[in-house]
Amino acid sequence: MTRLVFQKLLIVLVLFNSCVEKIEFDLDRLDRERLIVSGTLTDLAETQFVYLSQTTSNARQPFLEDGDKGLFTLNDLPRPVSRARVRLHSRELGLSWEYRETKPGTYELSGFLPPRPGLEYELEIWVQEKVYRSQPQRMPEVVGEDQLSFSFERARLENNPEAALIAIATEVTLPNQTGGYYLRWTVEEVYFWDLTFFPNPFNTPPPPCYVTEISDAARITLVNGDLLNRPGAVSSQILAKRLVDQSFLSRHYFNVKQLSITKDAHDYWRKVRQLVNNTGSVFDIPPAPIRGNMYHVDDPEEVVLGYFEVAKAKITRIYTTRADVPFFLEEVCEYVPGKRATEYKPTCLSCNVFPNSTSQQPEWWFDQ
Incomplete structure (x- = not known):
């Protein structure tokens, strides 16, 4: 079975240079690409980010490295998804906010007032002819104190x-x-x-x-x-x-x-942790895609990887x-x-x- 290294893009503390956390685990190579969505919306007065990428597949064409010499390169790393439209919605407020692509696969929401705890938010993504949407996420209202x-x-x-x-x-x-x-x-x-x-x-x-x-x-x-x-x-x-x-x-x-995240987000991260920590034999739980909270509006059976979470935060x-x-x-x-x-x-x-x-x-x- 052909395998690939799936570098899961996750949002973490993004202060100055949109540093991205990467977690690696094996994933079966499929006949079509899968969208990876990674984003966290917090109540901090900070720039909010969403990262979009796409897994490899057996059908994916290689990159053209040098057209004059006919050189191509093909690797199994996810590739950034550009020219998508990314929008945040709050149905309770009746408002929407547009993300701006600042570099390939990186979408940024600047000047956004911190979201209010207790309200629901959802993400909508247009990639070519497809529309993806997150399940509504309600921002938690409590957080702990770190020493x-x-x-x-x-x-x-x-x-x-x-x-x-x-x-x-x-x-x-x-x-x-x-x-x-x-x-x-x-x-x-x-x-x-x-x-x-x-x-x-x-x-x-x-x-x-x-x-x-x-x-x-x-x-x-x-x-x-x-x-x-x-x-x-x-x-x-x-x-x-x-x-x-x-x-x-x-x-x-x-x-x-x-x-401070939702129960669904916690369950998602618990599954990711279980997969990352699975270092047993090949007969243990096999590496597999973890379905997040994003879905294809016209094809709910399509598996979309990653997660868009709404969190109350403290630094x-x-x-x-x-x-x-x-x-x-x-x-x-x-x-x-x-x-x-x-x-x-x-x-x-x-x-x-x-x-x-x-x-x-x-x-x-x-x-x-």
């Missing part, structure tokens, strides 16, 4: 039995009610990267470089309030673990977004500095007299080498 901490440890990571790791944890104060709430967390990193400072007549330093990444994307942390009879209690959760590298030479933030931040790190970190971008510029790593020479980077300092950088 973050970090710890460093030596633990096994793949073939390294003594890898240097950092773990991000929370002591979350649960909503003060019995059941009826469902929580999920995402973790984004933003760190300062020191570019190489080459001596020059004006002693001008390189521009600042701030890099955004997703932390431990395959870890899906969930709390089901229906299983807890502890209003306002405290629960400990590990939110992310990652390798300690040169990104910890300077200030390194972990931005934790707690999402909490914690950061480390080099003084916190108990491990030796080599200065990879430090200037060495006589060393040619071509001998430095590309990441030492330009911030643009990082997929999600900027020279603009986040407005909250020194809030803590």
Whole structure:
């Protein structure tokens, strides 16, 4: 059976460079493509995003790489869906808002007032002649309170039995009610990267470089309030673990977004977690597409992958500095007299080498 790596696009904390979480799992290659929808609408005053892509299929044509030489390329990665029309609806308010495509497959809703808890919202997508719609999602009204901490440890990571790791944890104060709430967390990193400072007549330093990444994307942390009879209690959760590298030479933030989601969204993420964590034998639960809350208006039997969720959200931040790190970190971008510029790593020479980077300092950088 032909297999592919299905990179599931999921919305997480999107502050500056629309960083996208990716989770990988196997999926049977089918005779036709499937639409992947990934989006989260929150009540935060932030830009809202929807990501559209399409799985591979046996019938998909290869990309034309070089027409003059007749070179083609064919891979199994999802491809972004462009020129779609994406619209958000609130039937209760009688209002609609249009998303704008900012780059292939990325649709952005700017200047949108934070949605109100208790109201229902739905997403509508036009792709060529097809219309897709989400099941209405009602925004939850309660969310917990995070108290973050970090710890460093030596633990096994793949073939390294003594890898240097950092773990991000929370002591979350649960909503003060019995059941009826469902929580999920995402973790984004933003760190300062020191570019190489080459001596020059004006002693001008390189521009600042701030890099955004997703932390431990395959870890899906969930709390089901229906299983807890502890209003306002405290629960400990590990939110992310990652390798300690040169990104910890300077200030390194972990931005934790707690999402209060619907029961249906929780059930969806629980299934994704089960699939991602399925590392048993080939006779265990087979990899399979997970139907989300999107459907084809004229063909409800068509399986649409991904999920559009509406969530009440809260952001909490914690950061480390080099003084916190108990491990030796080599200065990879430090200037060495006589060393040619071509001998430095590309990441030492330009911030643009990082997929999600900027020279603009986040407005909250020194809030803590």
